[in-house]
Amino acid sequence: MTQPADHLLDWLRDAHAMEEQAETMLQTASDRLQNYPELKAKMQAHLQETREQARMLRECIQRRGGDTSSMKDMAAKMGAMVQGLGARMADDEVMKVAMSCYAFEHFEVATYRILVAAADMAQDTQTRQVCEDILRQEEATAAWLGERLGVLTQEFLVLSQGAGADAKR
Ligand code: MG
Numbered sequence: 001m002t003q004p005a006d007h008l009l010d011w012l013r014d015a016h017a018m019e020e021q022a023e024t025m026l027q028t029a030s031d032r033l034q035n036y037p038e039l040k041a042k043m044q045a046h047l048q049e050t051r052e053q054a055r056m057l058r059e060c061i062q063r064r065g066g067d068t069s070s071m072k073d074m075a076a077k078m079g080a081m082v083q084g085l086g087a088r089m090a091d092d093e094v095m096k097v098a099m100s101c102y103a104f105e106h107f108e109v110a111t112y113r114i115l116v117a118a119a120d121m122a123q124d125t126q127t128r129q130v131c132e133d134i135l136r137q138e139e140a141t142a143a144w145l146g147e148r149l150g151v152l153t154q155e156f157l158v159l160s161q162g163a164g165a166d167a168k169r
């Protein structure tokens, strides 16, 4: 038999690994962006939020008696590196980055909706509150990206036609 509390701890650790991956992804992408200042600033701001999310998750995990130094975290970091390398080789890097981030933020939204329900079942009100707060941040970031994908695409296509600034990133 597996109790809700066991699944909750597992999923909190998955979420922590996910945030470590998000940190690497956002750091790499925001460092590399040059000609898309609005997107760059948003990614830097969300990077700060992401670090705080990882910290809050560690607190939840530790409070529940788990540890955060898993192999899973290492695997997630490797995944982020490989993903970053793939985008870097593209001549439309900014579009690849925007698409990956939009998908990633929705994956995060799903993760925290599940965690809110699981924390509820496990009667962990503190974890529930943390996951709800993080959920709002992920939803806001997903919505921001979603609203700007169209304009970003047009910006990229216009820059691609010119001889000036590098459209790629
Ligand atoms: Mg996050």
Ligand code: FE
Binding pocket: 022, 046, 050, 105, 108, 137, 138, 141
């Ligand atoms: Fe996020």
